[in-house]
Amino acid sequence: MAISIETFFLSPDGEGTLQARIQQMIAHGILSGRFRKGEKLPSSRKLAQHLGVSRITVTLAYTELLANDYLESRDRSGYFVSENAPEPPQFTPNPTSNGDNIDWSRALGRRFTGGRTPTKPLDWSSYRYPFIYGQTDPSLFDHANWRHCALQALGQKDFSALTTDYFDQDDPKLIEFIARHTLPRRGILAQPDEILVTMGAQNALWLTAQVLLTQRRTAAIEEPCYHALRDILTQSRCHLSAVEVDPNGLPPEALPDHADVIFTTPSHQSPTNATMPLDRRKALLDKAREMDALIVEDDYEFEISFLGSPSPALKSLDTEGRVIYVGSFSKSIFPGLRLGYLVGSKQFIRECRALRASVLRHPPGHIQRTAAYFLSLGHYDSLIRRMGQVFARRRKVMEQALADHGLGVEGRGVFGGSSIWMRAPKGVDTEELDHALRARSVLIEPGRTFFRGPGAPRNFYRLAYSSIPSEHIPEGIAILAQELAKARS
Amino acid sequence: MAISIETFFLSPDGEGTLQARIQQMIAHGILSGRFRKGEKLPSSRKLAQHLGVSRITVTLAYTELLANDYLESRDRSGYFVSENAPEPPQFTPNPTSNGDNIDWSRALGRRFTGGRTPTKPLDWSSYRYPFIYGQTDPSLFDHANWRHCALQALGQKDFSALTTDYFDQDDPKLIEFIARHTLPRRGILAQPDEILVTMGAQNALWLTAQVLLTQRRTAAIEEPCYHALRDILTQSRCHLSAVEVDPNGLPPEALPDHADVIFTTPSHQSPTNATMPLDRRKALLDKAREMDALIVEDDYEFEISFLGSPSPALKSLDTEGRVIYVGSFSKSIFPGLRLGYLVGSKQFIRECRALRASVLRHPPGHIQRTAAYFLSLGHYDSLIRRMGQVFARRRKVMEQALADHGLGVEGRGVFGGSSIWMRAPKGVDTEELDHALRARSVLIEPGRTFFRGPGAPRNFYRLAYSSIPSEHIPEGIAILAQELAKARS
Structure with a gap:
């Protein structure tokens, strides 16, 4: 039986190349069960004419479908839906299956909605x-080189980096670059087991909060501060002590008498952009030592320092392992990337790694490898x-x-x-x-x-x-x- | 001043093309402060001879560095480190900075290590x-088409999908494919706001556990079961009731009298591979209704059903919104991908989305779009x-x-x-x-x-x-x- 040419229809708002759209249309027909095994497709000439496209486009689509075993060709008689084509489902979806009789106000153990994320228009x-x-500003982003690095990371040579389940490990190439090049430029020396790759800076802050804070502990945060950090800490149910920032950032003397963890953004305070002077950084470290608190340094936008060299990270002044450092590539490469890192003592990083493994195993290998190439070829700088x-x-x-x-x-x-x-x-x-x-x-x-x-x-x-x-x-x-x-x- | 040719050295165990390695070597020299602005580089002929590579390779590396403003060329006199080259750090890393005087046994609020993840060799x-x-078996994975789809998703047309911070949203193309093609083949109809993209099935299970379970609730799990699920539930501190599976999977009659959430793998029990027969699925739903429990269905390996058509998902029998469905592409495309999805009632998905946003914002856009192409072009099937x-x-x-x-x-x-x-x-x-x-x-x-x-x-x-x-x-x-x-x- 031949499939009627009238059933072929390229939707006017379709995307992708014509060839891809034709391929997709036929694959969908087979997958949805509309086209059955052994049915004959129109000749490429007729289908091309019907769709108003060139014949070579249809031929290429057919060839691709042939290679994927959706179609088979029989000598001189054309293309047929392959006997090996994927099976359509043998049952129809249950239209009543999305009823909802559950009392969700009771069923939900915890609520996570209610944060104050600002609404930004996607358009x-x-x-x-x-x-x-x-x-991301499309006029600034180095699209060509990113693409080039992504392609390299998709190559045969990097097959295992692309596909491997690293369990709880990171891409060794990316860790090496961070340890050897990124951190030294912030005045920080760290070993691979003191570094953890995260899904952006936010994920780093989240992991840190889970590992360090409980309902019985106190976190000091800057006021105003990054709203997602406040949400993360509120969800952790720790006590929150908000300290008003001044034009030099967080004033150590305004900190409460006791805090377990101090969250700060010394490079550029978020959102006021204040940069903390060196004296104050030292005073903050002294104060933290005095109350035996840890400091989480979100080294926010340090790299966007076009008016002068950035000062070394607070972490570079730390001789005790008291400072946990949060860095990010998401902001400076592009936010959709979701790639950042945490630096801290081995024991701390080990717990964060175990938690990350439980939550998501590891950040995708391909993204880590692409970033490693982009960084090491100098495109990032x-x-x-x-x-x-x-x-x-x-x-x-x-x-x-x-x-x-x-x-x-x-x-x-x-x-x-x-x-x-x-x-x-x-x-x-x-x-x-x-x-x-x-x-x-x-x-x-x-x-x-x-x-x-x-x-x-x-x-x-x-x-x-x-x-x-x-x-x-x-x-x-x-x-x-x-x-x-x-x-x- | 000219940079001495002796300082150029291609490490014998370097990776990447020769051109990339030369480029990298020079960029590193500049970034580390070894090569200073205005210093002259060896001629391409001399450097090629010194390194034992072809001259065109050196010329191409220089040209690339020129484009990136690491180098500048002066008429007839060669290449120099550009005046606009990135600044090396103006401080040296503090070698004492990774001391550790913190009492981590006290400082850590919670421990996440201690799970029983098996050790698999990375090699x-x-x-x-x-x-x-x-x-992933490299001989089976469709590397060429994955690469092709990744390339397409890296194109100018998909720029915003690649780079955008979606806040808490998913790639609409991927969601559409899952709703229109993937789920109907499992007998499930779902609206976009009943679907959430996750970082693999494990991330879906983790989100579900956080939203549904507390210290006062009980989860029933299969015995034996996927070890990471047991770790996730142990971390959530809920009560755990382990139910021994038989050759037909989880026996509903063996469930305890009370459970809030039942975790099950009806398609292929993990690790015994048992498939739950239809009668038992119905009995399980009845039992859950009776005790007003929710069911989390990990539709584990349903697609690897070469001995017969897979039976519809348990979720397809659910008319009350009682079943939460977990699907994954990580297993069948490749595990390093980290891509899965959750299907459930709107209220439930909304909380999972908020938690996901707090933990990591959203799965990377490029990976979602690549998967959407790979699926919709029929390569996945x-x-x-x-x-x-x-x-x-x-x-x-x-x-x-x-x-x-x-x-x-x-x-x-x-x-x-x-x-x-x-x-x-x-x-x-x-x-x-x-x-x-x-x-x-x-x-x-x-x-x-x-x-x-x-x-x-x-x-x-x-x-x-x-x-x-x-x-x-x-x-x-x-x-x-x-x-x-x-x-x-």
């Missing part, structure tokens, strides 16, 4: 003035340098525009960073401001989620220059100034 | 008779079919060899699977057997870790045929029989 790149934080040059220019334009409109800057990084922390006049709700601005194609990040509790101030916001072209900045700031003026009146 | 492929479970054909052959050889030597089979899948569960005579310790066999290039998996507690039987073991060529099986089994005979005497 941010369609905004004309995206002062959005933490996304080139990317950071290029970003620094462009960010410096954008920041200058932004500073000028903010000054022109008299907008209140609350914090900016001494060494760089990718954003400016802003304060609107009291009484302005920046979430409402954000709403009004979106209608005018401007994206800002309201600041409320960085503060704790219901009394969080509403007049702060963050303006990033990591994803907006310089030439759009003045106009974006002008619109912002107009909407701010409206909001005040 | 398993160098064994001649690897009856190892859960690794071809791979499974090819694996089934080869596994069927290997299994036949294995069954024959086991029969020839009179070795005791404890469980084998009715529909297929990738391993046979074996029982050695009482008194044989299969961990010692494993040790003796490794010396003769045979790898087996001792069974003790699948059982609970200190009284775990030591005479079980698993023999997988997923990574060993047919022609090596008879000899491998012969050696096994010899060592078993020695162990008994």
Whole structure:
């Protein structure tokens, strides 16, 4: 029996090459049971004519399906659904199968929703003035070389790195690069068993919180701070002590008398961008020693330091194993990468590794290997340098525009960073401001989620220059100034 | 100043192309501060001669470094370290920085080490008779098409899928494929908000345990069972009730009077390979309804069903939302992939999503998109079919060899699977057997870790045929029989 040509239909909003779409259409027909074994397909000439594509496209699709044993060819009589083609399901899905009679309010043992993650639009790149934080600028990212490294990591030679179940281990190439090149540039020496690859910095902070904190322990955090860190600590049920930061970051003298773990961002305080001076770093270490607390250093955006050399990490001053260091490639390569690392004492790393193995075994091998190539071929440093040059220019334009409109800057990084922390006049709700601005194609990040509790101030916001072209900045700031003026009146 | 040619040295055990190694050597020299800005590099002719490589190789490396701004060329006078080259660190790592004076026995809030993960050798492929479970057979994996799909997912068109921070969302293309094609073939209909992509099946089980279990709740598990599941549940501190499986899998009548969550593997019990018959599935659902328990169905190896069509998932019989379904691509594509999914009621999935976001945000975008292409182009089904054909052959050889030597089979899948569960005579310790066999290039998996507690039987073991060529099986089994005979005497 021949399959009627009318059943072939290329959906107009399909994606991929024509060949891929034809291949997909036929595979789906077989997998769904519409095309049966032994049925004859239209000739490539007829199908090409019917679909309005070139005959070679259909022939190539057929050849590929032949190789995959979806089709078989019989001498001079054309292509047929192969006898070895995958079996369609022999049962139909039960349409009543997604009923729900469960009392989930009782069935759920713990709740994890309710964090205050800000809502960022996924279509941010369609905004004309995206002062959005933490996304990749396609004009800066080194797509070609990343692709090249990914391809290399997909090669036969790297087959085992790609496919192996490492159990609880990391890619040795990536660990070696981090130990030999990345960490020494932060003043840190570490052995492979003092390093753990994580699914981004957030995963590193999460693992650390699980291993170090319990309901009976106290964590000190910066106020304001990265909202996901607050969520992680809240979920761990430890006591939280929030310490207000000043223009030099976390003031050690303001720490409570007792804390078990101090979370800090000395390179660029998140979100105020303050850089902690050397004296204060030493004072913080002294204070931690005094109360026998550990310090978790999120070395946030250290690499975006285009206005001066970054200072060594706090960890580099640590002679006791008191500092746990969190680094990330996700921010500087691209956030979808989800790749970071933890550095700390062997005993600590061993527990984090065991927990990571239980949660997800290990970060995917292919991603680790691709990053190892990207780093070791020097593409990472080139990317950071290029970003620094462009960010410096954008920041200058932004500073000028903010000054022109008299907008209140609350914090900016001494060494760089990718954003400016802003304060609107009291009484302005920046979430409402954000709403009004979106209608005018401007994206800002309201600041409320960085503060704790219901009394969080509403007049702060963050303006990033990591994803907006310089030439759009003045106009974006002008619109912002107009909407701010409206909001005040 | 010129950089002395003697400082250039290609390490003999280096990897990558010669060009990449030269590029890397020079980038490292600059990044480590050995080569300073403005210093002149040897001519490509001299360096080529010195290193014993062709001149074009050196020229290509220089050109690449030029493009990345590590080098600059000056008219007719050669290549120099660029004025824009990355800054070397201005401080040297503190050699005393990795001291450790912390009392970690006090500092660690929780311990996660101590699970009973079996130790598998990372160099398993160098064994001649690897009856190892859960690794990729390079002769079966569809490397070319995986690479092709990965490349497509790395393309400009998919740039945002590659780089975007999805916050807590999944790749819509992958979710769509799972909902429209994968699940219906298991008899399951689900909406996108009833599906969550996870870092493999283990991550799905982990998320489920965190959301459903507390210290006051009880989980029923199969005995023997997948050791990582037991570790996950032990860490959650819930009460554990282990129920011995029989040749039809988990017997519902043996369940305790009360359990909050029942973990089961109906398709192929792990590790015994038992397939649960339809009657028993219905009885299990009835029993769960009676005690108002939830069921977590790990649809383990359902796709490896070369001896008959797989039966529909337990989830397909569920009309109440009582069954939570765990699927995985890691096992059938490759374990290093770390990609699986959870299907369940919206409220449940919402909590799992929030927890996942806190732990790691989302599985990397590029991996999700690559898998979506691999699935939708039909490569996945071809791979499974090819694996089934080869596994069927290997299994036949294995069954024959086991029969020839009179070795005791404890469980084998009715529909297929990738391993046979074996029982050695009482008194044989299969961990010692494993040790003796490794010396003769045979790898087996001792069974003790699948059982609970200190009284775990030591005479079980698993023999997988997923990574060993047919022609090596008879000899491998012969050696096994010899060592078993020695162990008994």
